[in-house]
Amino acid sequence: MKQLTFASRHHQLTNINTWTPDSRWLAFDVRPSGASFTGETIEQVNVETGEVAVIYRATQGAHVGVVTVNPQKAQYVFIHGPENPDDAWRYDFHHRRGVVVENGQATNLDAMDITPPFTPGALRGGSHVHVFSPDGAWLSFTYNDHVLHERDPKLDLRNVGVALPFGPVTPGFQHPREYAGSRWCALVSRTTPSPRPGSDEINxxxxxxxxxxxxxxxxxxxxQRRALAFIGDTLSASGEKVPELFIVDLxxxxAVWKQAFPGDDSAMPAPPAGVMQRRLTFTHARRHPGLATTPRHWVRSNPQGSELAFLMKDDNGVVQLWLLSPNGGEPRQLTHGEQGVQSAFNWHPSGEALGFVQQNRIVLCDAQTGNITPLTPVQESEISADAVVFSPDGEKIAWMQETAGFRQLWMTATGC
Structure with a gap:
């Protein structure tokens, strides 16, 4: 084990794509906690030398965080809050954007237009957790809508979107908070405020x-060249929330994307015609229905695209790792026993194992057998459940851990 950061402040890793492609630098932000958005810099640490470099510094009262790296080059993307925030417009789910930095130059990822008629390719609110596709060409994000939030916050449903490699997108700038973006953006999920109980509808x-x-x-x-898997909240026949696994082919x-519906005063933006989400899990009748929401985790595919990994409780109520084909079928339980999965997880670049926290230690789990190999001893201080991330070369794994009262970055060899 090697401690990578030592400063008397917190360091926050995102849940995926935190390494530069050469496996030498680890990107992070300096939020005091995952839920507090008050960091002013995006930084990176050289895991070989300990050198720390600032990638971006926010100005005009803005804050930044949740940085990820393009898998193909030293290009960074992160959440950027509003400049000169005030009581009418401050950081919120629907008031934030993506910013891309490459060679020291920063550009907006997404455009925002909140004045009808809405600009195709622009968003009408805030984007969040921007993740490059493996080839570095597209990005995914989650989204919340300002226009519907102003009308009724209950209509501002979280959705999944994509930023596409054509643009720029320039709105009419009829509102002082509107801005241009470098990518064409569209939603790929479909939500409804009141899903029919027992149906495939999600909110x-x-x-x-x-x-x-x-x-x-x-x-x-x-x-299918591009697809996104995600969690969608359905309602059981009795009206209880049940998170299920979904997929959308892209x-x-x-030309297809340019037909996406940009939204209107009463409706959320929507995917192009024919881009439809498909439900993969059907867990309403299980003893513990739905995908696990604690620990918070993100759906992750192996590099081969043959298996999606997610967390779900077994019949004893223990959170386990499960695998399922993108084509559907019966999920396969990978981990067993009384010791559950305690964190978000990622696949090793080989696709042969996954890494996560179990019993407050970093472990490798064989993707075929479920056998667990501890990479660290059980730790006396708490390991963060937010992120366990492999380097692109597969030789290292990084995480966050409380150290002397601050969340610091740690790394160890995988032996792979």
Whole structure:
């Protein structure tokens, strides 16, 4: 084990894509906690030398956080709060944007237009947890809508969206808080405020993950180049919230995306016609229905695109890792026993194992057998459940841990 940061402040890793492609630098922000958005810098630490470098510093009262890295180059993306915040417009789910930094230059990822008629390709609110696709060309994010929030906060449903490699998008700037963006953005999930109990309808889409490094093979043998899996909140027949696993296949054609509905005064933006989410799990009848929400986790695909991993309780109420094909079927329980999974997780780049926290130690789990290999002893101080992240070369794994009263970054070798 090697402690990477030592300053008397907190350091926060995002749950995926925190390493530079050369496996030498680890990007982080300096929020005092995952829920408090008050950090002013995006930074990175060299895991070999301990050198710390500032990637971006916010100005004009803005705050930044939740940084991820392009898997193909030293390009960073993170959440940026509003400049000069005031009582009418301050940081919130629907008041934030993505910012991309490359070679020291910062550009907005998404545009925002909150004045009708709404600009195609622009958002009408805030984007969050921006993650590059494995080829570095597209990005996913979660989204909340300012326009509907102003009308009724209950209509501002979380959704999943994508930022596409064509743009820029420039709104009419009829409101002082509107801005341009470098990418064309569209939602890919469909939500409704009142899902029909027992149906596939959802009122929240979140914790998404890209499927495969090159997509996945569909049941008919054809390749689906791009897809996102995510969690969607359904309602049981009795009206209880049940999080289920969903997937949406994404078309490549730019013309298709330019037909996406930008939203109106009473309706959320929507995906292009034909882009439909598909439900993969059906857990309403289980003893413990639904995917686990504690610990918070994100759906993760193996690099091969053949298995999606997620957390769900077994019949004894213990949170376990489960695997399922993007084509559906019966989930396969990977971990067993009394010791549950205590954190978000990620796949090793080989696709042969997954890493997470169990019994307050970092472990590797064999993706075929479920066998557990501890990488650290049981720790006296608490390991954060937020992020356990492999380096791109697969040789290292990093996490956060309370150290001398502050959350610091740690790393160890994987032996892989």
């Amino acid at each position: 929240r889409a979140y914790e998404e993950g890209w499927v495969g490094h090159h997509g996945y093979l569909k049941a008919d043998g054809s390749l 078309p490549e054609d730019e």
